[in-house]
Amino acid sequence: MAKHVAVLMGGWSAEREISLSSGNGCADALESAGYRVTRVDVQRDIAEVLGRLRPDVAFNALHGPYGEDGTIQGVLEILGIPYTHSGVMASALAMDKGRAKTVMAAAGVPVAESVNLDRHEAAKAHAMAPPYVVKPINEGSSFGVLIVREGANRPPAELASDDWRYGDLVMAERFIPGRELTCAVVKDEATDVIEVVTREPFYDFTAKYAAGGSIHVLPAKLSPVVYQNVRMLTVRAHQALGCRGVSRADFRFDEEKPGGGELICLEVNTQPGMTPTSLVPEMAAHAGMSFSALCSWMVEDASCGR
Numbered sequence: 001m002a003k004h005v006a007v008l009m010g011g012w013s014a015e016r017e018i019s020l021s022s023g024n025g026c027a028d029a030l031e032s033a034g035y036r037v038t039r040v041d042v043q044r045d046i047a048e049v050l051g052r053l054r055p056d057v058a059f060n061a062l063h064g065p066y067g068e069d070g071t072i073q074g075v076l077e078i079l080g081i082p083y084t085h086s087g088v089m090a091s092a093l094a095m096d097k098g099r100a101k102t103v104m105a106a107a108g109v110p111v112a113e114s115v116n117l118d119r120h121e122a123a124k125a126h127a128m129a130p131p132y133v134v135k136p137i138n139e140g141s142s143f144g145v146l147i148v149r150e151g152a153n154r155p156p157a158e159l160a161s162d163d164w165r166y167g168d169l170v171m172a173e174r175f176i177p178g179r180e181l182t183c184a185v186v187k188d189e190a191t192d193v194i195e196v197v198t199r200e201p202f203y204d205f206t207a208k209y210a211a212g213g214s215i216h217v218l219p220a221k222l223s224p225v226v227y228q229n230v231r232m233l234t235v236r237a238h239q240a241l242g243c244r245g246v247s248r249a250d251f252r253f254d255e256e257k258p259g260g261g262e263l264i265c266l267e268v269n270t271q272p273g274m275t276p277t278s279l280v281p282e283m284a285a286h287a288g289m290s291f292s293a294l295c296s297w298m299v300e301d302a303s304c305g306r
Contacts, residue, residue: 002036005299006055006081008072010041013064014143014165022274023061029295030059042067047075057302058083059295061274065138068271069095077304084298086270087306090242094270095138097171100241107240109233109265112252114173123159126152127172134159135173136166147175176264178254181220183234184272184280185247187297190231191283195220216279218286226253229263237268244306245298248272248280 007030009023010016020041027037038053040046042062050058058081062072070092076083086094094100101111115127122134130152136144144166146156158164180196195217220227234249241247248269255261272280274295284294 002034003057003299004036004038004053004055005030005057005059006038006040006050006053007059007061008040008042008046008067009061010043011062011064011067012043013062013066014139015063018273018275019061019063019067022063022278023059025291026059026061026274026295029292030299033292033296035296035299042072046072047079050075050079050081055081057081057299059299059302060085060271063271063273064143065095069138073306080304082302082304083306084302085245085306086241086243086247090244090306091270094241094243094247094268097135097137097267100268103240104237104265104268107236109237109240110263112174112176112264112266114171116169116171119159119164119168119170122170122172123155123157126155128174131175133173133175134170137169137171139166144170176252176254176262176266178252178256178261179220181222181230181251181253181263182279183230183249183251184283185235185238185243185249186280186284186287186289186294188235190234191280192218192286193220193222193227193230194218194279194283195222196279216282218282222253226261226263233263233265237265241268241270243268243270245301246272246280246294 007023007027009019011019027039031037058076060083068091070088073088073091098116105111117127130148131150132148134146181193183193184191197215230251237249238247250266252264252266253261281291
């Protein structure tokens, strides 16, 4: 009898639409691989819904708060339903950018200098000398990310706006110029490295999800030393945070810095996008792993106690 997989998607975070795209793509791939699939648009009654469905596996295609921060993982642990991606602790840790950086730095993964503060304080005066980046402490898909340019007279006015919807705690982080690199872990090994080339100063929402929003160079054209360093640090960050299944680490490489350049890990994403323009499926395909095979492996890898 075919394994019954509940694909969890949607939710109510700012990344809802991305999650629906990821989830439906994964559900299609799993159906083509022969699984019995139920698509679940997650609402606050998710425990009751899953209690009725009793799937063999929950495929977590949620993004952002509640889906990526250990919350849904805790529900699945209580219900005893095996699930994909990282567990409660790793999900909560990786989602908190400040604490994740502390753990990664202790493991020897280079991170940028930063400070956490209330957004209203960040709106009053520069948290550090420009250029720097202000980002919500626990959002994904570049929501709420603001770049403060060199020579800027004051912080971004958006931080004090009543329309701000990304929480009051933000991080101010030294801006790292240079090339945008990303690498994933699949089956406990690093994939090849992609360089993301965009028209924008960073890999923002449009660059990530709009068709033609960015160019993906795979494999990235880097020196062998830098290339292997990215792969090594991706696995190190994955292990330091306690991630499971698939994760993706994002880096900046400033090749103008003396001494071979500066490579900085920006963050680890425990629920990488699985949309048609997403990076992890592209990395897997480059290694000869189809999208259907990738999703199937994630289902077979699922467990509780992750």
